[in-house]
Amino acid sequence: MTAYLYYLGGVILFIAAASAVDVSSLDDLQAAKARGDRLITLRNIEVPAGKSLDLSDFEPGTKIEIAGKITFGLAEWGGPLVLMKGQALTIEGKGGSIDAQGSRWWDNQGAKGKKKPLTVSMQLEDSKVIGLLVKNPPLVAIAVNKARNLEITKATIDVKEGNGKGALDTKGVTIRSSTNTKVLDSTIDNQSDCLLVDRDVNQVVFERNTCNGGNGVIIIGGGGEIVRDIQIKHSKIIGSNTGVSIKPAKNGKGLQGIILDSIELKDIKTAGIWVSQQAAGSSIRDVTVNRVEGNVLPTGTNMIVNVPLDPNNQNWNWFSKIWGGKKSICKGIPKWCNIKCL
Template identity: 40%
Template structure:
């Protein structure tokens, strides 16, 4: 009898999950303080975000279990907004968050029509696992103000955009965050796989695959002068991107990049430059001499290896006030040479 009662109780607990098929049901479930919300085949109205931030109790589990779609509107988005503490965000097998980005893509990216970013995340002490984002109109995941958050088994699939006019579809943009881990994930897109920006500490980008885009980027001085520290990019593959890995600081910017490590990163068929470290970045490309007010310290390049296509460049370095670097790379194949300027004394880099 005890076993039967326990089983019945378990069935009741499972049945109490709120299955959500529209925005109205979602709002009702949040007001009812449901702690297990299952999203199924929701059509989000044009110009609205799928709101997963207000009225969510700590400890809530949100499961994506169907196809989530969005009405068309030229706006900034995001299509999905996730915010809270102690949340568990889960993508179930067969689900898709379908941005249907082809409705916005115009070959111009941010310079064209307004396009919504896909998923904005501001979480603490939470986990995001197994989400499948397909054809984001613009940025994929905007990770902002997060603390102690794990992202695992994420798939950002924008490969349709290679032939349908997508640009500026960054996979993960991370800013103002602490102790964030992005692991065992895959990005196929038309911009940075990872764009790590100012005011970040202890960011881990481990065992991820980046395909088709602009590589893995650490960007100092973009938006504010707060430093980027203790960043670890390990065990990743960068396949058929135009850039492999890069650390770039804004020309005229202020701040510091300190303690960035690239370890065991494989580059395959990079079309332009394998490793880029520059201190004179502008959105239009490197311009003039680095100003040196945003130096790169304690940079580690270890076991970064692979190939650049013919007419590409293996390494490009143009920095000022850099110090305490360690360098071990084996990037080959590029025939276009660029000078190395500002390499710390005693370090040998083949440019």
């Protein structure tokens, strides 16, 4: 414990500030929880096979710093390797990493092959995760689930080592059953979806991020609620199969309030923007596409919009400047929408 003395207006103030507690094992972590420590520094930790680094059950206001290399024993299980759960937590990378060493699981089959663990599960409320480095996840890197008011900034998801080495379905960030999630100023280099907006989600901001490789940004929207207010802004998508895909699930309630703004596409392989709808009823409403610009490779398609003639698909406002690739496919575009099929 560090103590500070302040002299203010003739009164001496005694203020105690917590010093960081070093954690180098799961036993150290459990002891820190039992003591109610509020500032915790994770050093090099080897997590046993089949167990999680459990960052839950901390008091609100706790700060956890990742200063060492976190590694894990090998087991075929669902994970998560790291569980982050709680309220009003700050989790910050301080030169450390979560290194899942995914090559031990990669088998070119992704989710269909041997059982592979989720790397980081985030079930956080009113919390911030800053500067997190996740290396070589076996499958999904970060899964946000049942979160509220979560901000992820300056994250790095690095799966470059998996290129050509069996890595598949290494999704960057997936979001499900959550409200008000922000992913900012982050870099994702992987072989699957950079960002996947899944079921029962509202209020997502994905801004100032870079996606390298993989499948780009995918907005699915399933579950029992309309997926609402999804903003993809000021980001770069480079060398991905698609730039942005909007594909509401057949069993979902649809999408409403999708904003794609100031997105740079480079060397996209399949389609710059791909909008599809499996069945009328899972409608797509209130879509704004503004300044989505860049190139598609010659083997790809400039843009694909393939939706049924659904009167509930309304209020699409569209400006994009995508060049290259084969002629766009445009079917079912709502009336008065200003999409230019090139």
